Amino acid sequence: MEDEEINRLILSNILEKEFDVLTAANGQEALEIARREYNRLSLILLDLLMPVMDGYTFLEEVKKEPGIKGIPVIVLTSEREAEVQSLNMGAADFIAKPYDAPEIILARIARVIQLYEDKNIITATQYDALTGLYNKEFFLKYATLFDQYYPDDEKEIMVINVNRFHVINAMEGREYGDKVLAAIGKSIKEHVTESMGVACRYNADIFYVYGKNEGHEEKLMQTICDALKPLLEDADERIRIGVYSGMDIGVDLSRSLDHAMLVCNGISDKYHRKIVYYNAQIQEKEHLEEKLMHDLDRALSEKQFKVFYQPKYAVQGDKPTLSSAEALVRWMHPELGMISPGKFIPLFEQNGMIGKVDRFVWKEAARQIADWRKRFGVTIPLSVNVSRVDVLNEELAGELRTIVDEAGVDAKNYYLELTESAYVDDQSHIVTMAQKLREAGFSIEMDDFGTGYSSLNMLTSLPFDVLKLDMVFVRNIHNDSKAYRLVEFVMDVARFLGVKVIAEGVEYLEQYEILKKLGCDVIQGYYFSKPVCAEEFERFIKE
Amino acid sequence: MTIDDLRNLGANVDEGVARCAGNATFYVMLVPKALEISRFETLDQCVKAKQFKEAFEAAHALKGVLGNLSLTPIYEPICEITELLRTEQDVPYEALLETIWAARNRFAEKI
Numbered sequence: 001m002e003d004e005e006i007n008r009l010i011l012s013n014i015l016e017k018e019f020d021v022l023t024a025a026n027g028q029e030a031l032e033i034a035r036r037e038y039n040r041l042s043l044i045l046l047d048l049l050m051p052v053m054d055g056y057t058f059l060e061e062v063k064k065e066p067g068i069k070g071i072p073v074i075v076l077t078s079e080r081e082a083e084v085q086s087l088n089m090g091a092a093d094f095i096a097k098p099y100d101a102p103e104i105i106l107a108r109i110a111r112v113i114q115l116y117e118d119k120n121i122i123t124a125t126q127y128d129a130l131t132g133l134y135n136k137e138f139f140l141k142y143a144t145l146f147d148q149y150y151p152d153d154e155k156e157i158m159v160i161n162v163n164r165f166h167v168i169n170a171m172e173g174r175e176y177g178d179k180v181l182a183a184i185g186k187s188i189k190e191h192v193t194e195s196m197g198v199a200c201r202y203n204a205d206i207f208y209v210y211g212k213n214e215g216h217e218e219k220l221m222q223t224i225c226d227a228l229k230p231l232l233e234d235a236d237e238r239i240r241i242g243v244y245s246g247m248d249i250g251v252d253l254s255r256s257l258d259h260a261m262l263v264c265n266g267i268s269d270k271y272h273r274k275i276v277y278y279n280a281q282i283q284e285k286e287h288l289e290e291k292l293m294h295d296l297d298r299a300l301s302e303k304q305f306k307v308f309y310q311p312k313y314a315v316q317g318d319k320p321t322l323s324s325a326e327a328l329v330r331w332m333h334p335e336l337g338m339i340s341p342g343k344f345i346p347l348f349e350q351n352g353m354i355g356k357v358d359r360f361v362w363k364e365a366a367r368q369i370a371d372w373r374k375r376f377g378v379t380i381p382l383s384v385n386v387s388r389v390d391v392l393n394e395e396l397a398g399e400l401r402t403i404v405d406e407a408g409v410d411a412k413n414y415y416l417e418l419t420e421s422a423y424v425d426d427q428s429h430i431v432t433m434a435q436k437l438r439e440a441g442f443s444i445e446m447d448d449f450g451t452g453y454s455s456l457n458m459l460t461s462l463p464f465d466v467l468k469l470d471m472v473f474v475r476n477i478h479n480d481s482k483a484y485r486l487v488e489f490v491m492d493v494a495r496f497l498g499v500k501v502i503a504e505g506v507e508y509l510e511q512y513e514i515l516k517k518l519g520c521d522v523i524q525g526y527y528f529s530k531p532v533c534a535e536e537f538e539r540f541i542k543e
Numbered sequence: 544m545t546i547d548d549l550r551n552l553g554a555n556v557d558e559g560v561a562r563c564a565g566n567a568t569f570y571v572m573l574v575p576k577a578l579e580i581s582r583f584e585t586l587d588q589c590v591k592a593k594q595f596k597e598a599f600e601a602a603h604a605l606k607g608v609l610g611n612l613s614l615t616p617i618y619e620p621i622c623e624i625t626e627l628l629r630t631e632q633d634v635p636y637e638a639l640l641e642t643i644w645a646a647r648n649r650f651a652e653k654i
Contacts, residue, residue, distance in 0.1 A: 003604070004604055004607055004608050005576065006573050006576050006577055006608045006611065006612070007607055007608060007611055009569075009573060010562060010563060010573070010611055013563060013564055013566065013569060014562075014564055017564070049600065049603060049604075078606065078607065078610070097607050097610060097611065098562070098607075098610030098611045098613070099562050099611055101561055101562070102561070102562065102564045
C-alpha cells in the first residue's frame with residue numbers, strides 16, 4: 001500500500017512478474033482488502049506516511065486481526081528512524097526509498113515470505129491449534145531443555161484432565177467442548193508463562209504441565225476453575241490434577257508422566273480431593289501390579305494358579321443339599337505367597353489379560369466335573385466366571401463348547417456367571433452373546449445383581465437363567481428392614497421372570513433363615529463353607 | 544519527452560529505468576505524473592503560509608516520487624527542503640523554492 005500512484009505503479013511493475021498484486025492507497029483501504037483476501041496474501045508492503053490511516057496505525061490494527069496478523073509486513077521508507085520503529089512494531093523488514101534495484105526488492109520479499117512460511121510450518125507442527133500450547137512431541141523436547149536450564153531444582157509434572165469430557169461434547173456439541181479446552185489451555189498458558197514452565201495438550205482433554213516443584217497445583221486448579229465457571233458450572237467437580245514430583249523426573253520423563261497420569265485417572269467422582277499426588281503407597285501398588293503382569297505367563301505354565309470351589313446349597317427342601325459350586329481362582333505365587341483375587345483380577349480385567357486366567361479356570365473346572373463324576377459317580381455342576389473382555393470375543397460360545405466337550409462334560413452342568421455391569425456396557429451385544437451361549441447349552445447366571453444399574457425394564461429383555469444376588473444386599477438383611485424389603489422385592493422380580501435366585505455372601509444363620517423364608521433357591525457363603533481346594537471339597541460330595 | 548531529453552536535463556536515467564524493471568517507455572510515461580504542477584503548488588503555498596507540517600508532507604511525497612524516478616536536479620533541492628521542513632524550521636525558503644521551480648519547469652518544458 002502506497003498513497004503515491006507513481007510509487008505504486010513502479011512497485012507493481014516489479015512485483016507483477018512473480019506475484020499477484022493488490023494495491024491500496026491508504027491503510028484503511030488496505031485493511032479492508034486484507035480482511036477480505038487474507039487467505040491469498042503472502043506479504044504486505046506498507047508505506048508509512050499515508051492519508052486516512054498511516055502505516056503505524058495499520059501495524060497496530062493488524063495485531064488485532066487474527067487472520068491478518070500472521071502475514072509478514074515489509075515497510076517502505078526513506079527514514080532511518082522509521083525503520084527501527086516499524087521493526088519494533090512487528091514489521092518483518094524494510095525496503096528503502098528510493099527503491100533498490102528490482103532484483104534486490106524481489107530477493108528481500110522472497111526471503112521474508114520463506115521465513116514466515118517456515119515459521120508457520122514450525123508453529124503448526126509445534127503447537128496445538130486449539131489451545132496454543134505445545135503438542136506432545138515438542139513438549140517432551142522443551143521439558144528436556146527445561147531440565148538443562150534448571151538442573152538443580154526439583155521438578156514436578158502435572159496431568160490435568162476433565163472428568164467425563166465426552167459428556168460435554170455429547171450434550172453441548174463439539175464446538176462447546178472446544179471452548180472448554182481452549183479456556184483450560186489459556187489458563188495453563190498463563191500459568192506456565194508466570195511460573196516458567198512448559199505445557200502441552202497431550203490429547204483430547206488431557207494436558208501436561210512441567211516445571212519447578214513450587215506447589216503451584218492449587219493455584220493452577222483455581223485459575224482453571226475460575227476460567228471455566230462461565231462454561232461449566234461444575235468445573236470444580238470436573239477438573240482433576242495428578243501430580244508427580246521428585247529429583248528423578250528428568251531421568252525418565254515419560255515414566256514420570258505415567259505416574260502422574262496414573263494418579264490422575266484414579267481420581268473418581270466420589271473423591272472430594274481433586275488433586276492427587278503420586279506417593280510411596282501408589283508406587284508399591286504399581287510395582288506389585290507390574291510384577292503380577294510380568295509373572296502371569298510363567299504362573300500359568302508353572303500351574304501357580306489353583307482353582308478353589310465354594311459350594312452352593314439348594315435350601316428349599318427339608319435340609320440343604322449340595323447343588324453345585326463356584327470355581328474361584330487363587331494364585332499361589334512362589335515369592336509373594338497366596339495372592340488375593342481382589343489384587344489381580346481387577347488388574348487383569350483392566351488390561352485384558354484376564355482372558356488367559358479365565359481359560360485356565362474354565363478348563364480346570366470342566367476337568368474337575370469329569371474327575372468327580374468318575375471317582376464319586378455324581379455330577380457336581382460348576383459355575384465359572386466370564387469376564388467382560390471374554391464377552392467381546394465372538395468365538396466365546398464355540399470355545400467354551402470345545403472345553404466341555406473335550407472334558408466329556410454336559411454343558412447343562414457348566415454354568416456361566418456374567419457380571420451385571422457387563423450387561424449395561426453394550427446391551428445388544430451381550431444379549432446376542434448370552435443367547436448364543438444358551439443355545440450352546442450353557443446356563444447363564446447374572447452375577448453381582450444389584451451392584452450394576454440394570455433397569456427393571458432391561459431385566460425382561462435379558463436372557464439369563466439365574467439371578468445371583470450380590471452379598472451387599474445379604475449383609476444386612478437380618479438387621480436392616482430396608483435391606484430385607486429390597487431382597488423381598490428382588491425375589492418377587494425373579495419369580496415374575498421365572499428365574500432362580502442364588503444369594504451369595506451368606507455368613508450367619510439369621511441370614512440363611514430369612515433368605516430361605518423369602519424363597520431363595522440356592523445359598524452360597526461362609527455359612528456353609530469358604531472356597532476350598534478340590535481335595536477339601538470332596539468332603540461335601542461324600543456327605 | 545524522450546529518454547535522452549531526461550538524460551540531458553541531468554536525470555539519472557539508467558537508475559530510473561532499472562527501477563522500472565528496464566522498461567524505458569514505462570519510465571518516460573511516469574515522469575509527467577511526477578511533474579504535475581499541483582504537487583509543487585501545494586508545497587509552495589504551504590511553505591509561504593508557514594504551514595510547515597503540511598509543507599513537509601507535500602515535500603516528503605515529492606521526494607519519494609522524484610527519488611524513484613531519479614530526477615536528480617529536482618530531487619536534490621526537494622531533499623534539502625524536506626529536511627528543513629521536517630523540523631519545521633522557520634527560515635527563508637524563497638531561494639530554495641525558486642531552485643525547485645526552475646528545475647521542475649526545465650523538465651516540464653520537455654513534456
